[in-house]
Amino acid sequence: AQSVTQLDSQVPVFEEAPVELRCNYSSSVSVYLFWYVQYPNQGLQLLLKYLSGSTLVKGINGFEAEFNKSQTSFHLRKPSVHISDTAEYFCAVRAYNTDKLIFGTGTRLQVFP
């Protein structure tokens, strides 16, 4: 079975500051990794994904994430955040041999002016 841990339930940050949202996963088989963003009263939108290849993945809205197999981590980063980045961010994992997409508990990013 797979599991995802997002250690930070809330991350407050000032506008134009850098941010890192942490994600660790557990799996006995190879996995695909994802970050999704959810704005209020909306569904989930894909930010970026790691399938294979380069461990540094770039996504939309200036976000990027790095896959670290030895630390089983997939942390999300942005060098300079905007007010509009205020949202809930979810890390997710899907094992190669299943159709189950498992989510972490989410991190609320709050950007202040």
Next chain:
Amino acid sequence: ETGVTQTPRHLVMGMTNKKSLKCEQHLGHNAMYWYKQSAKKPLELMFVYSLEERVENNSVPSRFSPECPNSSHLFLHLHTLQPEDSALYLCASSQDRRQSFTEAFFGQGTRLTVV
């Protein structure tokens, strides 16, 4: 617009009512999912359908009954719900593991309130 449409967007129902949530995708995907998102709780995977066959049922109470008549449509039939079932219900679709991989695409969700 993600290609996954859920209706209705909002639903208020009494505990004795019967209602259905609908999800539709025209992305050519063959796997569809129902998730429940409650306040202050993680996203819970409820059901997974692959090629219209239910492949996962995460110990969901029988008052939730899914139906997948074809690969483009997914329903969630609701009856005799409890107030704690109030939540945002999200539908998603993707290719299943036997096809070229795609990520899951989500609908906007149905905000359900049980009174």
